[in-house]
Amino acid sequence: MLDGRSCVVPRMFSSSCQTENNWSYMKDYLLDLDIKNGKRPMEIDAEGEPQPRKCTKMLDSCQEVEIARVLFRQQSLQGKDSVVPQMDSEQDNQLDGDSMDSDVQQLLHAEIFLSASDQNQQQHQAGDSSDSGSLLPRMNRDSSIACLSRCSRSDYGSLASLNRSFQNIIRSGELYKWRRLNDIIEHWIYFSCALLEWEAYDPNRQRWMHLPRMASNGCFMFSDKESLAVGTELLVFGRELRSHVIYRYSLLTNSWSSGMRMNFPRCLFGSASLGEIAILAGGCDSEGHILDSAELYNSESQTWETLPNMIKPRKMCSGVFMDGKFYVIGGIGGSDSKLLTCGEEYNLQTRTWTEIPNMSPGRSTRGSEMPATAEAPPLVAVVNDELYAADYADMEVKKYNKDRKVWLTIGRLPERAVSMNGWGLAFRACGDRLIVIGGPRTHGEGFIELNSWVPSEGPPQWRLLARKRSGNFVYNCAVMGC
Known part of the structure; x- marks a missing residue:
């Protein structure tokens, strides 16, 4: 009954x-x-x-x-x-x-x-x-x-x-x-279309929510920032005048705090979370050196643990959890800042890294005058242990074949999901669905759209979750499941 x-x-x-x-x-x-x-x-x-x-x-x-x-x-x-x-x-x-x-x-x-x-x-x-x-x-x-x-x-x-x-x-x-x-999880989408403003969206209740404004200085406001949701926390990484800083939003208190420090502070890294833990890999230190180090964060104890180094140093890479393992994908590495097409798999049980060739979904064809740093890191997400990517140049969705280690095009992105070389567009997993957050290019006040697709239901058929008057450039985005 x-x-x-x-x-x-x-x-x-x-x-x-x-x-x-x-x-x-x-x-x-x-x-x-x-x-x-x-x-x-x-x-x-x-x-x-x-x-x-x-x-x-x-x-x-x-x-x-x-x-x-x-x-x-x-x-x-x-x-x-x-x-x-x-x-x-x-x-x-x-x-x-x-x-x-x-x-x-x-x-x-x-x-x-x-x-x-x-x-x-x-x-x-x-x-x-x-x-x-x-x-x-x-x-x-x-x-x-x-x-x-x-x-x-x-x-x-x-x-x-x-x-x-x-x-x-x-x-x-x-x-x-x-x-x-007891495996009771609701996924909320957190994103920022203004430098210090964050909003949350509950797709089950179809609710928009405003987070308190972040209190920071102008240097942090205009620095490169990464975001990550882990446990009941939203972490925003950036840089102040002389050092890197982390701002932590707690769902429990609905407030921001600062002062957390990694063992090796960095920016432009790849990251992903799994329950109450998260792994950050690669990136740049305060001197601009590309890193091969990685760290594990535990949100329950709010502690950082240094992990074994990756095989290759890389920055502007992406990270995902899949099949219980952490993957870092693509990025830029070497003294000449070349694009990396390989990925690396970290096994949490054996604490070892394994290189995987051709794991990056690739980037758009560009002129020789455009530097590698002009394009965004790979837009990748995992749903039900399957890896997907958004090709923002050709407006296509790709799926990674783990057996053959190749990418296959399976459909189209939403028509309004425009970006600037991949910047300003969010592509994330939200429970059993993929979401794309973006908006059309407009002058003056625009709007933002949240589109979703459930891969288990068949080829990509995007459904409009919500639309809101807002800036149409997504600076940061994270999905919190708790």
């Missing part, structure tokens, strides 16, 4: 749900679902046996759920100290998400609101502002976290505003660890 999600409902009630009142509450809700699904209504007789039921009108308990859902929505809109970026007013703040059955989601939200309200009232009457040992009075802690983890993370900011217990469980990161262990 609940499409495999029925386990969520029993967890919402403790052993006290054996009492008459709570069972009536549950029975009426299940009755309402049966009516929606075209099933014959049933009732429970004195001996506990189900009997046919003639009355099908909505009962008071179901009305209470709906009232609580509305109250939860009002509380959400009024919530303060949100850990979710502010949403655009032009977007629909619908409560139900795609990650759960909408009826179960409504019941869960109602239960959360009623329990949190009861808890706040009890603490107020007792004159105690300390945290309660239970998140939801009707459930133990593990069951509470299990239910909360199934809410869309778009709602976590509002949940955190209900009481201190909810706030602590969300801001500590414990809820996201639970989600990761």
Whole structure:
């Protein structure tokens, strides 16, 4: 009846749900679902046996759920100290998400609101502002976290505003660890079309969100920057007057901080993340020397680990995770800054690098007067352990054949995905789909478009996810899955 999600409902009630009142509450809700699904209504007789039921009108308990859902929505809109970026007013703040059955989601939200309200009232009457040992009075802690983890993370900011217990469980990161262990992941797209401004887009809720403005000096604003999403963090790498610097945005606190340092600070590197870890390889140091070093970042401990050196030094390369291994692709290397067509594979188990010839998808044919640094690094992304590339010169999508080690053209890019030698265009994996972010060349105010394609559904057929008035040049882009 609940499409495999029925386990969520029993967890919402403790052993006290054996009492008459709570069972009536549950029975009426299940009755309402049966009516929606075209099933014959049933009732429970004195001996506990189900009997046919003639009355099908909505009962008071179901009305209470709906009232609580509305109250939860009002509380959400009024919530303060949100850990979710502010949403655009032009977007629909619908409560139900795609990650759960909408009826179960409504019941869960109602239960959360009623329990949190009861808890706040009890603490107020007792004159105690300390945290309660239970998140939801009707459930133990593990069951509470299990239910909360199934809410869309778009709602976590509002949940955190209900009481201190909810706030602590969300801001500590414990809820996201639970989600990761149970393979509950939502992907949000983060990108910047202004030098210090970042926006996020939730493709499930179709929500635009504004991140706080980065506080930095003018040198960092105009320096080359790279970005990377890992765990619940968005890292932006750049350079200030005399050194490289990293700005860290935390999803848990909705704020930026700085001060992190790599073992070997760099820029123009290749990078990719896998859960709470990320690998950065190659790039340039502060003197402009091309590096062959690599580092692993752990977002849980916020520590950097130096990895074995690559086979070849390279900058302006790209990085991906595929089949549990890290790959660095293409780039520029050598004293004469030549294009590299090879890639390198890093095995996390053996801690070794292996060179792979002809792994770069190649770049457009250009005149001899155009330097190699004029073009963007390879635009590559991995979906379901398959490697794809965007050929911005011919407006084509390519797929890498791992057995034959060749690139094959499989379709076209969206028509409006224009760029300047690959710069200003974003090509990323977002869960089971590929996304392209770009806009047409315009004078004055333009707009940005987000297009998506699910490779498992067949040849490239791009669907417009969203369009927004914005600058049409994407400076940086990253996808956070948590």
